[in-house]
Amino acid sequence: MSNSTSPSTALLTDHYELTMLEAALRSGTAHRRSVFELFPRRLPEGRRYGVVAGVGRALDAIESFRFDAATLEVLEDVVDEPTREWLASYRFSGDVWGYPEGEAYFPHSPLLVVESTFAEAVLLETVLLSIYNHDSAIASAASRMTLVAGDRPCIEMGSRRTHEEAAVAAARAAYVAGFATSSNLAARQRYGVPTAGTSAHSFTLLHDSETDAFRAQVASLGAGTTLLVDTYDVEEAIRAGVEIAGPGLGAVRLDSGDLAVQAVQVRALLDSLGASSTRIIVTSDLDEFAIAALAAAPVDGYGVGTQLVTGSGHPTCGFVYKLVARASDSGEMVSVAKRSVDKVSVGGRKYALRRRSADGVAEAEVIGVGRAPTDDGDDRSLLVPLVRSGEIVGRESLDDARARHLAARAELPVAAQQMSRGEPVIPTVTVEA
Template sequence: MQTSMSSALLTDMYELTMLRAALAGGTAHRRAVFEVFARRLPAGRRYGVVAGTDRVLSAIETFRFGEPELEFLEQVVDPPTLSFLADFRFSGDVYGYREGETYYPGSPIMVVEGAFAEAVVLETIVLSILNHDCAIASAASRMTYAAKGRPLIEMGSRRTHERAAVAAARAAYLCGFATTSNLQAGREYGLPTAGTSAHAFTLLHDSEEAAFRAQIDALGLSTTLLVDTYSVEEAVRTAVKLAGGDLGAVRIDSGDLGVVAIEVRRQLDSLGADRTRIVVTGDLDEHAIAALAAAPVDGYGVGTKLVTGSGAPTANLVYKLVDREDSTGTMKPVAKTSVGKPSRGGRKWAYRSLSDGIAVEEIVTNRPDDSLGRPLLAQLVRDGEIVGREPLDDARSRHQQSMRELPQIAHSLSPGDPAVPTIFS
């Protein structure tokens, strides 16, 4: 579902400061190339995952300054800048890695080409979307791999900003989560939704049995009952008494989840509920999920650690000018040389080199050469027109393929170097 709300003021004042000075200085319409990349991955990560591209395209599409925006900006910019913004339409080109692809330090995951004045004002909105969504996707990918095929439910809405929750649910689904509890994400992106119940529902009733009976009567035997409000053992006994072996699942939200899951599985089986599944929740991250690999757990509900990027809430992406037109009309590579924050000049192309289907190098070059490997940059915007949209399920499938291309070391949860080296040529 697309929104008509303007994205133009979701930006940083310094974008308009630069725009105003460039218009006054006569350089605003020089052609420029900006690239989005990470100098390094968050600590402990062996790869990153691209997500949020489709949301960036929607933001570019709605980056318009209408009457309300212009009225506000009368207090902020001078008349020539205001006049430029009143007619603003991005008319350049955008290239990018497709959603679901992995990336590494230096990977040019998005390239924005156009007049400086048009490209520079997109910086903040592009980075705010990609830094968030790539961070969540990278965490979700690690969690999905750690789950080894067991389904994951995204349930972090109550632990982050209300709009960030929707974006996080989308990124998690892209990387393999089965469902989300966020209904707005279900509405906007067509994600399958699921939800259980909270301890408050049990505490509302005069007894745990009354609460379980009410939930079963309303939702059927396939529902999931929360069994750790009081005694887990007594709750499981009550649940099976009411639903028999047809009870869908029980949820455990506290304690030593591995130990409790073993005890609950043994109890369910002894009571004839051997088909009843066990779902665990409670501050899970990829490390906790991996530690539960041998436990009789059938699914995981993940909230806080997912929507905060499992310790890395930003992907550390930057938006840097790498090529610009000089006073003679010639394109000239440019780069920062500041200590700790260098960049590489020149417009880039990127390729994934594979050996027997496994990624061995990320090749980043200043010239196009499809013989170097699988091309990674696809055109997303052409002359201001969006051309690169795709269904979310296509991105989800691409991520699965990207995971199959990774070397085994990429899935290690211990700190280490990027699994695929970036080669600049």
């Protein structure tokens, strides 16, 4: 699917990307062959693995990175006329390799390798970091939630707790990491994310009685609907709901109080009324720890909002985008690296594989500098082509990314399932050429 008619993404960037371009064009270095890499120096503190998300959105952004007349007009006081003339014909013509969407990542994983001229590649820095840092943070949190939820579905419902556009991206990333549905209709329209929803407390309060509200909802949505039962008295609401919908009532939702205790009481009441198949859905500021605490409760699904769309305490992944190799005056590619204290980068083009045991369990993240690491037969290569000579080649469906995530998570050691703070579940090993 082409995104060529989408709004330009060229101004989703920082001022200094363009001033660097202008200076490089003047000095004659703008067209040097260059390799940039997007990678994490570390995982968010206490996390044992991360999840790559936003790849599809990043490819759309690269394709729509164009400087049309309206965009160039904004830049009249930013860069000089020769630079604007160069930007007018900008089209990324290089190659991009990367971890596919849904893959697990670890410290120093080369999530993106961008090979092009300095001028073409440097302009993509901010927009790529913006997408990857946000979407991967959401997917990493979502993965922990779906991991502890097990077979019980998680519903994304955080749209009202974040920026309206971030909400759409969050719904997409959560779906990649195993969430079953979202409340966000824009995510349904743009990305095909399944959506679900029934009613809020305001719908009950609109009616003269809770019974009237339930009758109206069941008449419209059928007996399989989900009734919100904690507006007034939970027990009375459940009795009324089962009386109106019958024992085939789809579900009841609890949004306040001690959810574990209430779930036990509600399950007993439903069963006593013959509604043994009616599911119990819980919401109310859930995170992975709250979901884990409800594992023994008779809960059938979780609605997650604020903690998901804020990355459950880690709203960004700390990814960076660094120049690691460039052509010399003679045309030979040379490694370059930043040496700042606490912000060291490793020069040279990277390759990566997931070292696995004979049983298929991940043992290490192996990063080859300047060459691909040797596969001992059980390993899995991680970088795939995403852009080739400027053409997008790495698009795939969200369902493919979702399936990849489940497979990548399943091959991690058992310690990945622990919600307690800890070190990365596998080490990162760097192999020099």
